[in-house]
Amino acid sequence: MTVTVRSFAKINMGLRIGPARPDGFHELLTLYQTIGLHDVLRVSVARGSGIEIRCTDTRVPRDESNTCWKVAERVMQSLRTKGRVVIDIDKRLPVQGGLGGASANAVATLLALEQVLRRPLPPAEKLRIAAEIGSDLPLFLVGGTVLGVSRGEQVYPVPDFPAIPCVVLTPDVGVSTPRAFATWDSQQKLTPPPTFDRMNELGRELSAWLSEPYSGAPSGFWKRRGRAENPLLWLVRAGIKNDFEEVVFPEYPELGEAKRTVMRAGAKYASLSGSGSTLYGLFPSRETAARAVKKLRKQGWTAQATVTLPRRQYWRRIFR
Numbered sequence: 001m002t003v004t005v006r007s008f009a010k011i012n013m014g015l016r017i018g019p020a021r022p023d024g025f026h027e028l029l030t031l032y033q034t035i036g037l038h039d040v041l042r043v044s045v046a047r048g049s050g051i052e053i054r055c056t057d058t059r060v061p062r063d064e065s066n067t068c069w070k071v072a073e074r075v076m077q078s079l080r081t082k083g084r085v086v087i088d089i090d091k092r093l094p095v096q097g098g099l100g101g102a103s104a105n106a107v108a109t110l111l112a113l114e115q116v117l118r119r120p121l122p123p124a125e126k127l128r129i130a131a132e133i134g135s136d137l138p139l140f141l142v143g144g145t146v147l148g149v150s151r152g153e154q155v156y157p158v159p160d161f162p163a164i165p166c167v168v169l170t171p172d173v174g175v176s177t178p179r180a181f182a183t184w185d186s187q188q189k190l191t192p193p194p195t196f197d198r199m200n201e202l203g204r205e206l207s208a209w210l211s212e213p214y215s216g217a218p219s220g221f222w223k224r225r226g227r228a229e230n231p232l233l234w235l236v237r238a239g240i241k242n243d244f245e246e247v248v249f250p251e252y253p254e255l256g257e258a259k260r261t262v263m264r265a266g267a268k269y270a271s272l273s274g275s276g277s278t279l280y281g282l283f284p285s286r287e288t289a290a291r292a293v294k295k296l297r298k299q300g301w302t303a304q305a306t307v308t309l310p311r312r313q314y315w316r317r318i319f320r
């Protein structure tokens with residue numbers, strides 16, 4: 001049996017970097033959001049043993065360094081089962097970093113294997129396997145709008161944003177995530193930081209957003225001003241930002257320029273996703289997003305229009 005699965009991408013709506021930890025990772029606070037852009041994976045298990053990755057995109061590794069391979073190995077071990085796992089990846093997402101493509105592929109493999117083998121894994125076991133492979137795998141076991149803490153692997157579903165039209169821009173630049181973290185650390189050493197303050201600040205904004213409907217404001221107040229009307233604009237006003245921009249834009253000025261271009265093309269909000277190089281802009285309508293894509297492409301950028309994917313749609317559309 002072969003199971004076909006959509007592997008959706010994510011963007012980060014706000015990301016704060018905290019202190020470096022003894023294990024080499026950094027404390028993080030981020031809001032992940034799944035989006036409609038996706039790869040398609042076909043996963044099957046035949047008699048025999050071993051793992052085979054098929055992908056025509058030469059930038060995708062086909063050996064044990066592929067996150068899908070790692071997940072397949074662990075799932076087969078965890079289920080104490082044998083067989084030859086074949087994973088066929090139809091790469092449609094840009095491979096530039098920031099969209100969590102490889103992480104999403106790995107989680108899609110895990111979900112497909114459960115279906116192929118008709119053996120569900122306990123949810124906590126799935127989260128454990130995902131977190132072991134990478135910090136931004138577990139979010140794809142939740143989908144929609146997801147709060148990420150610790151090194152980003154501890155994930156909690158939060159009330160979904162409605163579907164928001166967005167434009168994803170993929171500049172032809174590769175940004176190394178460990179290097180971006182290292183640059184961040186060296187800058188923090190120069191100006192000793194209230195590192196936890198920065199995270200607490202975003203934490204307070206998110207907490208205020210989540211508790212808003214219960215905050216005792218006069219009835220009707222939030223209908224006029226609050227998140228019932230436009231949760232996204234509320235967060236934008238609250239100043240969500242991605243700390244990586246501070247280290248990535250000085251090193252790659254073209255990415256800062258790309259962000260300004262997205263804003264000029266009509267975005268209500270634009271940001272680097274993760275450590276980049278992918279950037280995204282959020283738009284008031286599908287029409288304005290489509291117009292922006294046309295304009296950006298004319299200027300030579302690689303841009304795609306999509307829409308953010310709330311949790312329910314995410315799970316409804318994963319299997320087809």
Ligand code: C5P
Nearest residue numbers: 024025026028134135136151177178181
């Ligand atoms: O977990 P993941 O494989 O995505 O992390 C890649 C690298 O990014 C890590 O080896 C680490 O250098 C850095 N990282 C970090 N702090 C995090 C997440 C990642 O320093 N919270």
